[in-house]
Amino acid sequence: MLLFKGAFGDAFSWQNTLQRAAPLMLTALCVAIPYRAGLMVIGGEGALVLGGLACAGLPYLFAPPAGWLGTALVLLASAAAGAAWIALAGVLRQYRGVNETIASLLMGYLAIGLFKHFVEGPMRDPESLNKPSTLPLMPEIQLGLIGDYDVHWGLVWGAVMCVLAGVWLYGSTHGFATRVVGGNARAARLVGLPSHRLVITACALGGAGAGLAGGIEVAAVHHSANASLIVGLGYTGILVSFVARHNPLAIVPVAILFGGFGAAGSLLQRRLDLPDASVLVLQGFAFVLILASDAWRGRLGDWWQVRAASRPLAAPAVAGAPLKQEGAA
């Protein structure tokens, strides 16, 4: 009960929840969109970190114009950095056959190494003594709060991006083609779809989401790139995407729920005097249960099983998977 109260009880906790939900929506997109194209990308953390770096780094190259144009420019830079990073994983997969799950995980570490190198080396603000940071963004281009609430515009960006991704996937020809490639790459090639290009585009779009998440975190919350950006938002995004069944529209409520988990933590800590780690335990159990509940979905009705059986399978190797489960049951 207190958990619910801490997450959604009053205006203050709602604000806290929504603030935490914004980056999760975007990092979840980094999993969901490539998944629709048949790729399992888990390197959102890397794209997020580089996005944050790009956002903080653009003012080093030239002074961005003040006002909304400057904000748009730094956010665009962060999205571009993330897009390029994840698209690289897509290129490796399509042209070299490197498993994208593994490659994106490795590239995440590379990105964090690069990030730390630049933040503690060439781009370090000499005034940040015990916590290396880049020079802070000018106040004019920081992302502001929505009206009088303590929620920054990143939430709107996140929600709008999710809706756009949903519309693109389910309402446009290009999105449909991407889903065909994800469903069956061979069939897609047979009907003449440029599968390489579609997959890489999907990766770039997902990466742009995660990069934007990093940019928003920098522009709205931290105001400079430093180690507090690396808190595993990319990994939580994977969970969000899985719980939302990789549906961009479902990501918005799921991310808000997950944000609520985080927000409730601090309340539990204050009210019940529990150590902060108890929230982590609770979260862990909740995630495990949510994921495990997938297994019972099929038992709810026969129609689901029929649908699952007739669902197009990603690759010949996957054809063994449903069989395997029936064999085990």
Next chain:
Amino acid sequence: MSEVSLLGNMGDVLLAVLGGAIRVGTPFLFVSLGECLTEKSGRINLGLEGVLVLSAMAAFGGAYLSGSVWVGVWLGAVAGGLLAMLHGLLCSLPRVNDIATGIALMLLGAGLAFYLGKPLIQPQAPQIPSLELGAWSDSPQIQAALRINALFPIGVVLALVMAWAFANTRWGLIVRMAGDSSDAARALGYSVNAVRVWATTLGGFIAGLGGASLSLYYPGSWNEGLSSGQGLIAVALVIFARWRPVACLWAALLFGGAGALGPALQSVGVGWGYHLFNAMPYALTLLILIWTCSPKRSLQGAPMELGVTR
């Protein structure tokens, strides 16, 4: 700087890297062996990060409360095995994805460890004894470099035994079969899920030894930032080693050495690119992947059932 002192510095750096490779590499060795076993059976356990943290806490707690370091090591391994077993069981349910479950378990393991480990942050526990392989030398640097963790030889033996068992025993063959072709395993009447659950559990048990090495040898105390992603690195390491246990040994030493290179260079005054050196192993792994993969054939040595999105 004169020629001689530069050479001397290089020698120091090399020794420090060698010593660091064994010291830092020991947890890597165990975690990667555990992950290797799990992946050979056809599943990826990203939750080994949680396993590592939880087992480090359990090992430290066990050693602190019982006063015996080996009770601690054992407890750490068992805790790791139990958490990994949870992963194995969950992934056996239909339509449960092993990657997502791994990440959930990563959070759960870390949460449990932080929660239960709160009172353990201050005290000192008995440490794993070290073997003085450098006693023959007068040089303190060599002695320091060759003062190795007593768990390290166990890990080396384990790597050799695993390599032998995969190739020569019935159990090894069953695990590899479950990982390469679940259809074949089923056709021969083995339960693929049971094999995978056991392989994952045993993998967690082995990884738990790595956790014990973290909290009871180096750094040698329990705190919440103990494992900074080492369990996830193990996944990269196993790929680097191409799923061969003995290669895991070399890979663990290489990753450990790369981790020690930055601080060693820093100690002789080269401060530049510390984090880039730390990231070297990942770049190397990625390059090897790019080099050896092609769209026409899959990665040599990779279990066929891996990477199957369910």
